Amino acid sequence: xxxxxxxxxxxxxxxxxxxxxxxxxxxxxxxxxxxxxxxxxxxxxxxxxxxxxxxxxxxxxxxxxxxxxxxxxxxxxxxxxxxxxxxxxxxxxxxxxxxxxxxxxxxxxxxxxxxxxxxxxxxxxxxxxxxxxxxxxxxxxxxxxxxxxxxxxxxxxxxxxxxxxxxxxxxxxxxxxxxxxxxxxxxxxxxxxxxxxxxxxxxxxxxxxxxxxxxxxxxxxxxxxxxxxxxxxxxxxxxxxxxxxxxxxxxxxxxxxxxxxxxxxxxxxxxxxxxxxxxxxxxxxxxxxxxxxxxxxxxxxxxxxxxxxxxxxxxxxxxxxxxxxxxxxxxxxxxxxxxxxxxxxxxxxxxxxxxxxxxxxxxxxxxxxxxxxxxxxxxxxxxxxxxxxxxxxxxxxxxxxxxxxxxxxxxxxxxxxxxxxxxxxxxxxxxxxxxxxxxxxxxxxxxxxxxxxxxxxxxxxxxxxxxxxxxxxxxxxxxxxxxx
Amino acid sequence: xxxxxxxxxxxxxxxxxxxxxxxxxxxxxxxxxxxxxxxxxxxxxxxxxxxxxxxxxxxxxxxxxxxxxxxxxxxxxxxxxxxxxxxxxxxxxxx
Numbered sequence: 001x002x003x004x005x006x007x008x009x010x011x012x013x014x015x016x017x018x019x020x021x022x023x024x025x026x027x028x029x030x031x032x033x034x035x036x037x038x039x040x041x042x043x044x045x046x047x048x049x050x051x052x053x054x055x056x057x058x059x060x061x062x063x064x065x066x067x068x069x070x071x072x073x074x075x076x077x078x079x080x081x082x083x084x085x086x087x088x089x090x091x092x093x094x095x096x097x098x099x100x101x102x103x104x105x106x107x108x109x110x111x112x113x114x115x116x117x118x119x120x121x122x123x124x125x126x127x128x129x130x131x132x133x134x135x136x137x138x139x140x141x142x143x144x145x146x147x148x149x150x151x152x153x154x155x156x157x158x159x160x161x162x163x164x165x166x167x168x169x170x171x172x173x174x175x176x177x178x179x180x181x182x183x184x185x186x187x188x189x190x191x192x193x194x195x196x197x198x199x200x201x202x203x204x205x206x207x208x209x210x211x212x213x214x215x216x217x218x219x220x221x222x223x224x225x226x227x228x229x230x231x232x233x234x235x236x237x238x239x240x241x242x243x244x245x246x247x248x249x250x251x252x253x254x255x256x257x258x259x260x261x262x263x264x265x266x267x268x269x270x271x272x273x274x275x276x277x278x279x280x281x282x283x284x285x286x287x288x289x290x291x292x293x294x295x296x297x298x299x300x301x302x303x304x305x306x307x308x309x310x311x312x313x314x315x316x317x318x319x320x321x322x323x324x325x326x327x328x329x330x331x332x333x334x335x336x337x338x339x340x341x342x343x344x345x346x347x348x349x350x351x352x353x354x355x356x357x358x359x360x361x362x363x364x365x366x367x368x369x370x371x372x373x374x375x376x377x378x379x380x381x382x383x384x385x386x387x388x389x390x391x392x393x394x395x396x397x398x399x400x401x402x403x404x405x406x407x408x409x410x411x412x413x414x415x416x417x418x419x420x421x422x423x424x425x426x427x428x429x430x431x432x433x434x435x436x437x438x439x440x441x442x443x444x445x446x447x448x449x450x451x452x453x454x455x456x457x458x459x460x461x462x463x464x465x466x467x468x469x470x471x472x473x474x475x476x477x478x479x480x481x482x483x484x
Numbered sequence: 485x486x487x488x489x490x491x492x493x494x495x496x497x498x499x500x501x502x503x504x505x506x507x508x509x510x511x512x513x514x515x516x517x518x519x520x521x522x523x524x525x526x527x528x529x530x531x532x533x534x535x536x537x538x539x540x541x542x543x544x545x546x547x548x549x550x551x552x553x554x555x556x557x558x559x560x561x562x563x564x565x566x567x568x569x570x571x572x573x574x575x576x577x578x579x
Contacts, residue, residue, distance in 0.1 A: 098563055101555055102555075241542075241545075303527075303528065306523075306525050327563070340575050358515060376522070382533060433538075
């Protein structure tokens with residue numbers, strides 16, 4: 001098997017045993033990027049020189065017998081995560097030339113763990129979108145079918161992993177932005193518990209929902225990356241104080257007798273037949289693993305998208321007020337200060353970002369706060385309570401990730417509301433702040449990957465990853481890769 | 485639920501955005517569609533429900549108050565579109 005398809009865990013071990021050097025591996029990925037990324041367009045910035053110098057440093061450390069968890073492993077980073085000295089654009093014209101003066105906490109931790117950073121990956125502008133078509137620069141293509149979207153907003157990170165253009169990557173998930181592209185690209189993606197991973201240095205979209213997480217080719221790889229990036233951070237007061245577990249070690253734990261809940265609300269109108277069948281088959285696999293499957297109800301699920309599309313834009317409109325053409329980023333000329341603000345923001349932001357700023361500003365404007373933001377936040381409580389009640393009866397909740405496999409580029413760009421509906425099964429997880437793992441469970445008739453979502457209560461990453469890992473071994477899809 | 489052209493223009497001003505005639509028309513329709521969709525939240529009686537503004541109930545998160553290395557003025561200004569003598573430059577505010 002070609003080395004670019006090997007799992008991150010395997011690559012780490014090959015590096016440790018000296019069977020491959022980090023420089024060889026890094027060059028191999030860089031060559032593949034040069035050859036194939038013009039088709040996939042996963043990367044916005046490729047940091048060839050920095051990557052090679054990090055790789056050579058890693059090789060020195062490997063020779064000296066150092067055992068850092070990611071020593072010499074080449075990774076890709078979503079371009080809304082700040083990297084010191086490396087352009088961080090958020091796929092927006094307004095930040096096209098922004099070079100952060102500090103590293104996000106997750107980047108500091110990756111560097112300390114010895115990882116090599118290959119480059120920064122494409123996304124929907126400011127992570128607002130479900131297809132990566134809202135990038136101000138170019139759309140990313142799905143490696144399984146280049147005429148289709150990779151999902152979004154972490155579409156570049158998912159496509160890079162699926163196409164063998166990195167060993168693993170980081171994305172961010174506000175309403176499904178890690179899990180939905182993972183599902184569309186046939187890779188593993190985890191949205192950890194809200195607060196499990198520091199958001200310091202993640203360019204803020206909706207602060208009460210945003211969470212960084214890994215995208216990888218196997219569940220064990222996600223466990224390895226999560227352990228490195230998780231844990232309390234004095235620079236993020238919303239980061240949870242709970243101790244980080246050894247997720248890799250917990251993968252083989254005995255899950256027999258645990259209960260899986262299937263929410264009946266997730267199997268209604270709008271779900272593609274082949275996705276439904278794939279999830280039903282996955283539930284049979286769960287039974288084979290010794291788990292008990294039972295129906296549960298999440299009665300407020302039908303309200304999740306409506307609540308989300310008030311809360312997320314409201315927080316975004318406030319967070320994005322900082323782009324005023326003064327401190328950093330693009331500035332347009334104006335006849336006075338207000339005019340400069342307006343021209344800067346109108347020329348710097350793309351249509352979807354403006355749409356969400358408008359929704360959010362409207363929802364927070366005088367006289368409407370109670371009717372919209374407060375109302376949506378009350379519904380958020382109901383959605384969180386639904387999960388809490390379900391988790392009194394079951395250990396996991398399982399369902400689809402997205403209503404269909406990857407759709408065609410251009411198919412949904414005219415209708416924002418239709419695009420929003422593709423997040424129907426992922427959004428509730430962010431509203432409740434719980435764990436959501438997406439992993440491949442089948443392929444469609446057309447050969448497109450279909451994802452399965454395993455949800456668990458706050459801080460249940462160990463168990464969720466263990467179930468994902470044992471399921472993955474059983475279905476054996478990790479050796480299937482797109483032809484490019 | 486509908487939103488008027490005037491409301492769209494007012495909200496755009498609050499958000500420090502400006503739009504062409506065509507965009508105003510498109511946004512008026514799209515915002516109305518989205519607001520119509522979210523109006524379904526009113527089907528639920530939430531009068532007795534506390535709002536959730538954060539998924540985890542953390543409070544009083546403290547850290548030690550220690551002096552740590554910070555950034556130089558030069559670094560902080562390094563991304564500014566216009567700067568002068570260690571300051572950000574903005575268009576004249578006082579007439």
